[in-house]
Each structure stands twice: as structure tokens, then as C-alpha cells.
Amino acid sequence: MNISITVNGKIHTHDIEPRVSLAQFLRENLDLTGTHIGCDTSGCGACTVTLDGAAVKSCTVLAVQADGGEITTIEGLANGDEMHPIQAAFKENHGLQCGFCTPGMVMTAVDILKNNPDPTETEIRHGLEGNFCRCTGYHNIVKSIQHAAEQMKG
Amino acid sequence: METFIGKPVKRREDARFLKGAGRYTDDIKLPKMTHSAFVRSPYAHANIRSIDISEASKSEGVVAIYTGADSCGTFGVPCGWQVDFKNGETMREPLHPLLAKDKIKHVGEAVAIVIAETLEQARDAAELVQVDYESLPAVTDARKAMEPGAPLVHEDWPDNASFDWCIGNDRAAVEAALNSAHHVTEMEFRNQRLAPNAIEPRSYIADYDVNAGKWTLYTSTQNPHLIRLLLCAFVLGIPEHKVRVVSYDVGGGFGSKIYHYTEEALLTWASKEIGRPIKWTSDRTEAFLTDAHGRDHVVKSKMGFDKEGKIVAHLTDEYCAMGAYLSTFAPAVPTYLHGTLFQGVYTTPLIHLNVTAPFTHTVAVDAYRGAGRPEATYLLERIISKAAKEMDMDPAELRFKNFIPPFDGVNEPGYQTQVALQYDSGNYPEVLKRGLEMVGYQDFRKEQEAARKNGKLLGVGISTYIEGCGIAPSAVVGSLGARAGLYEVGAVRVQPTGKVSVFTGSHSHGQGHETVFAQFVADKLGIAMDDVEIEHGDTDQVAFGMGTYGSRSLSVGGSAIIKSVEKILEKGAKIAAHKLEAAEEDLEYAEGKWTVKGTDKSISFGDVSLTAYVPHDYPEGLEPGLDFSSFYDPTNFTYPFGTHIAVVEVDADTGKVTLKRFVACDDVGNVMNPMIVDGQIQGGVVQGVGQALLEEVVYDESGQMVSGSYMDYAMPRADDIPMIETDRTVTPCPHNPLGVKGAGEAGAIGSTPAVVNAVVDALAHLGVTDIQMPLTPQRVWKAMQN
16 A cells, blocks of 8 residues: 655655554664564553654554654654753653663653643653553653653743 | 762763664664564474475465474574582483474474565464474473473473472471471462563574675674574584674663573574575564563472571472573572572571472573572561561561671671672661661551551561672682683773773673763773773674673673773883883872872873884883783672662552552662662662562463463553662672672562562551462452451
């Protein structure tokens, strides 16, 4: 099937099999390997991207379902060399260790703060419940998002 | 001049991860690369009657299909540790084939590999492989595996034992002391099987270069050199110098990526057969079925006390599952990494542990974060808290009564345990004192009492752990059955311009070596951190290495780098003395320059470096260059310790446990980067909490895994966990140059019993004395009803 998807501001048109997931499409067809696959069943959240502004787990969205949509991946978040405030906050607060869950965590944080610019710790933890991190114990991820919220309030 | 040791320096590796530019194995694409899928057994124990690949071979895009009938079927991956039976019989060590030939021994065992142009084609074709199995009865429980008549995992031997083992004092003496003890506390429980679950699944690409006759294996491993050694010398018999193993970014390990797995050997073999690169990346269910698991001990224990509450003896019998095959370090885990910690932080005079290690129709069990030490700590810390309750004593008071007194390992000697080890240095009462202050122990007891009157169930649980890490002195582990040395390699290459490349055999998969190692190298050389680069994870770059596990990177790997730094400074001083026309002994080195003492005559590190590579005016007889490599073999293990305290609330109606607070006061020796140490502790604690409350690998009677996905295997999520409150004391390690002990496993070792102790404490007034992990609402509720 022919699909046309805008990814990180650029339109991509590809002929793909209907069974290809959005995560596979991003990784294999567009070489955007920042989107990681940890489980294939929406369990771990490492593949989280935003589709038309809302966070989705790209392993369980078919690429054809995203036809005509606008995707932002972790690669599209920074402004050139300048990191997005959420990326910067993760670095500042040691919100990552092995880095594998990190793109999903950051993209989920984008969604959390978009819908709730001033979340409580409980709201942040609730917002992260679809994303596994096995390294950090979530402590510094929560702190990173709190820090980013403060920065983004300006 | 800016210094870096002890400061929370932000990580230099973060930028690439945060921008999605990490280099994980599955991110790599090679020209002409093929993809692969495995056909795996749905049965735990079965005869393979036939395998029909005819339909699959005709499937679109298929390049090759191999089964155990091909020559790869003769190869097997080895075990790296030998523990013989108590009666002297050699450890029973089955061949662990790359592909099962006639017999299946666990669910998920690979029967065939299908290689195709695309992943989808490989998976489609794998579904067309027809395997005719004859299903057989299986045994998955370690204790049942040793019962007469249990199905045999390996028919070469009369029963399922791989080995048995014991440690400590004479059993009869321990039993006699228990018989005459004032009080004896008994426990029987299962330290349940866990899946490590690094979020990055295992991934490999094998690439055979037909023209050069060389292989490159990209692999998500914690120890690339060890994989190369095992792969070349013990599995495929290919020359080691023709193989490059590359392990760039790895998405978490926790032990599960130490081992040499069958898939990486098979891909390496097959890439030569087809003359093209082959990729395989595990999916999550394959990870549950084939990554080595952790724990799985069946425990029966007795601890005796005198009337003052002093421990007089401790006797334990355990069945520890090995799984169907012996994984790389498996026999060491329930023995030398476990029994040697039965002293804990207490003065127990008589200890005996007996271990039986059976094969089971399951995937292998090996080291998982803490490896043997969480199991030892869980037993000790649970049985002491249970004893305190039975003797109507406060659990903190009972611990204070039994602590080994403080010793620094310098002025006071190390502490010789009853179970072979000599602790390096420790101050165990101090961390408990601090932990109790942090949690507000006395006030909590009042709050708990008041809450109980209102029907609210609060509990507090204490754990005071010790662990042995920084593994390990090669001669010691060699005498205990290790088939490898456990030194580490660190090379420091000063470039002509004074910039420094460090090559380490340690491997970073989240630990932040690129930052921490640069911190101390920069400080020791008195140069900027930006002038130091850390290289790891490529056998063509780093001379050798034993990798990262057992909290060894800084204490062993860091020490190797320090040795090379010292050699650099020693040679640099000779060059500096020549250039300054002074005697070496008249020089001092500080802030990146050699100065003639008492004068302003000096020469910088950069100038000495340039001189070493442009040796026109140079000491006679001295080799040019400034480049050293060192092996560091530790003289002892290191012994971090600490106190973990959990506060929980149990829902009286549902049995659901809420972790309200978690306090950790740890002592990991000197701290290079407190931000990273705290991060390691926080993450470890949450893994330990996962074992206490949520996680369990479950096999049913037929050997089928019923917890093989994230829908079925519960791990801690962000909303299960509070902020982790950390503090530390610092008791330097007396036997390594940085004075460090290691921080990677402490969190997972100390935390589990603290949480279970807290839940039992919350329910103690209902007569609850123990609950089997994981403490699911159902189990807690049932315990409350009884």
C-alpha cells in the first residue's frame, strides 16, 4: 500500500505491506532508529512517538493507520543542537541510564506536559505508567519531568 | 584547577541517547544483511520425531534453513564454572547444543533457524517448518526434580542433580548448637524465579568477510572479550584473532547479557555458510523463554539464639534450580556468590549451608542483579526479623546485638567469616542508626499503633545487608571452580598533543563509564575531562577484558586504568626530568605539570606528551611514546553494606500493598560520582521491590511458561513506587587504589527483605508471620484471613 506520512516535518511516501507497524516503518524504512522496540505488545512504551500531537505506542499502530498523519519522534524534538527542555531536563537530572527506554519516556513526557503543564508527582507517575524503565527506578525520570515543567513554564 | 572526583558530573553519554542517536545492535544495518527467525519448541520435554523444512525452504525470500541435523548441531556453548559434588564426583555438565537435535529440554529451545532477505519473510517461513514432537512429562520445580521418579532432564545420569555443595562449619556442630539453643526460628519459602527483563531485547549481527576470512559479531553483551573467547575457543573452534566482537550501546543487562548464548554462536557459524551478514533480535516472549533467569531457590532454614538474643547457629538446606543447561556462571551463583554471604553483618559463630542444584525443564538460571547475594540477604534479613517477633524483641535491637563491630581494614584487621571470606572494612551499626533516623523509627511505631486503632495497617521493615562484589581475585575464584581469571584490563594512550584515550575491558550498559572513568583519569593526570575519551565494547580496540557484572567496573576496571595512569606519570617524569635538567626525585606532579620542587621551573603534561612522540631531545635509552596497558587482579572482593527500610500500608479489604516510603543508607566506599551512585541505588531498590511485590516467572506442571509477556509478568511501573530516599556513609575499601566498593547491585540486594518485613510487620497483630513472594494482593489477603 502507498502511504504518505509526515515525520519530523518532512513528508515521506512509501509503498509498504499493510502488516508493517509504525515502529518498524520508522526504523526500517526511514532509518529513525531512536524509536525502540522493547516488546511489540504496547507493554513497555519504548516505541512511544506522537501521532497528530498525541502519544502513541508505535509498535501497535500500523504504518497504514498513520497514513496522512503527522509524527514526531525523538529525533525531531531538538532544535538543531539545542535540546528540547525535556531532553535537557533528563540530562540535568540523570533521568536515564542505559538509554533504551529514554526516547519513549521523553515522548511520553511531551504528552504529559502538553495536557498538564503543571503536574503533581502523582500525575506524572500516572502518566508514565505505560512505560517501563528497568534502570532508574523512575525516581530521576519523575524529577526530570518536574524540572522540565518548571523550565517550560518559563 | 577544576577537579572531578566526588562531584555529580553530568553524563557525557546522555546527548546521543536523548537525541535518539544511540548505537544499539538492532540499529545497525549492514550491506547485504539477511534476517533470521527461530523455530522454537512449544514443549518443555519432548522427542523430536522429524523436522520437515520442505515447504519453508520454498517460501519467498528464504536464503537458508538450518536444523540440528546440520553440522552446527554438533556445537554446544560451555559453562564457565565447575562445582563438583561433595563426594568428589565431577559436576554433571550436559552439552548445550546450538540447535536441539533429538530432544527438547525446555520450552523455547531452538529447533531451526530460518534466514531470509527480510524479517517478515524469515518469520513467515519459520511458521512453515513442520516439527513432529512426542511430548514427555516435565519437571520445573527444583525440589520435585530431586524426588525419586522425577522425569530426567538428561538421561545420561541417574538423577537430576548437576552438583551438590556445602559451606561453613561442620553440620553436626551446627545441629548440636541449634538443639541446645534458647530459641530457634524456622523458615521455609521459595525465592522465586525472576526474569531480568532488560528493556532492550538481545540482538546479534554476525558478519563473515569472505575475502578477509574474518568475522565481526555485533552483540548486546556485557563482556565482548569473554564472548569472543568462548565463541572461538570453546564453541566453533575458529581463530580468536580472526574475530572482532563489537558491543556498542547496550540497553540494560542486569546479568542477563553476561552469558554466551546459543544464538550468537549459531549466527556466527551461519554467516560463513551463507557468506552474508545475519541479524537476529529477540522479541519479548523469546526473551522470557530464552534469556537466563534469576533466583529460584527452595529454602529451609533454622537460626538459633541464646537467651540474650545472640545468634548461636544457622543451618540451611536449599534446592537451587539450574534449568535445562548450565549457563555461563550458573553453578557459581547459588554457591560461591551465595553461601559465602551467610555470615551477613552478624557474629554468627556456627553456619552451615547445603545446596543441591538440579536440572529442570526450564530455561537456565544464572546471575541476575545481585546473583546469589539477594537470596542470602533475603533469608538472613527475613529470619532475623521473624526471630525478633517470636522473641518479642525489636528487630533493630536484635540486629544491633548481633552486629560485627566496626573495623577499617587498615588499623583493625579484616573480619574473617565462617564461610570463607574476609570482609575488607565495615561499620554496620552506623548505617542502621542512620537509617532509623532517616525513617523516624520511634515516631513511626507510635503512628503505626494509632493507625491500627483506626483499622489502618502500616508496617516498617528493616534490612541490613552486606554483599561481596568487585569480583574477583583470579587465584581465589580459580580454586573455587572458575574457568576464567577475573582481572580487568585498562589501557591509557596519551596522544602526541596530550589528549588521552582510555581503553577499558569494562562495559557500560547504563553505568556511565564514559563519564566516571574520565572523571578520575582527568583528576589523576590534572587535565580537563574534555581531554579524556573512554573507549569500550570493541575487541579490536581494547586489548582484553572480562566485562561488567558483580559491581566490578570501578573497583577492578578502574584500578586497571589507574595502574596505567601511574605508568604514564612514571615515564612522563623521566622525560620531564630530562627536559628540566633535574633529578626525577626533585620533581613533583600537580595540576598537569611537573615542577622542580621549590622552584618555578616546570613542564606541562602536553609538552611531555609531545616530547614522547617527537623524541629529538630525549632521555637516553628511553622508548618513545606514552602508551601503557595494565591488568589489575584484585587482592580481595569488596564488601559494600547498608541499611534499607521500607514503610508500607496494606489495604485491609483487598490486601493491596502500597510502598509509602523507602529509605536507603548505603556504604559503597569512596564515591566518584554521587549522582550516578544514587541512580544505581534507586534503580536497584526498585528491582528488589519488584521481586517483593510483583514479579514471578511461572511455569505450569507441563513446563509451559504462563508469564511470558508484559501482560503476564508484572514489573514495577512509575505509579507503584515512591521517591527513594538515599543517604550514605563512606568506609573506604582498603585494598584498591580508588577505595571504592561498587554500587551496581546494592539496591537490589538490600531492598527485597525490607519490603516483605514491612508487610509482615503491618499484619503481625493478625498472626501473620510470613508470606510467599511476590506479595500479590491475593496472597496478602489470604494471609490476613488465616
